[in-house]
Amino acid sequence: MHPILEEFCDKWVWPTMPGAPGAAFRLKLTREHCLKGWEIALERTLAEIEQDLANNDENWKREKALRGYAAEGVAMSIKQMSGQLLSVDIADQERYIDLQRMRARQIWDECKHSKLHADVLLGKGWVKNERELMDIAAANTQPLPAYFGLSMMFAHIHPLARAAQNYYQEAIACLGIMATLDRVADPLVRHEHLSQRDEELMHFMEGKFQIDFLCTTPQTQQPVEEALGYLLHQVGGIR
């Protein structure tokens, strides 16, 4: 196992609250499915970073900031996370109030992610103000695949389906931040990643919490397995 993945697992994946009723299910998913995808994603990110650094120009920083402005930020959050809030029926709201609070919190976190990408573009002098980004197509493109369109993944299916996305996909976000901080010296890029590190970890922990404490029956585990199956299907395809 790569040392970065090993560190992440030792700190955040393996520790489990004693008596957490869904933990055995989560650890099974992790060993049978997640670890391989995490390893592939980390290797891919590290190879990309090496390639970017070898290029000896700054264009990759501009491209990543423009892409992330829409794909990791406001445009993604409003569409994806607010769609998932709607998967909680009125009658279920009391039961899933923690889940809804975490969803709402993540909308804010990911909107902040947009601003951090804008900070890189402003700090480097590539745009004069954030409003200019509205005229740049690359800053308004959402390349992520969709379940029902516009990246509203898992909306309207089951409130817990999203736990698979938080657990599996946000671990990849955490690993990407760890990899970047391990290799990249540019202070603006480091600042951006340091500023988002705790938030991405919270998104992963949201998935971990939901699986450990709410996915305790075949009825609540199945939507997680199905959503994870969809995500794993993408491993070969998306970034």
Ligand SMILES: [Fe+2]
């Ligand atoms: Fe995130």
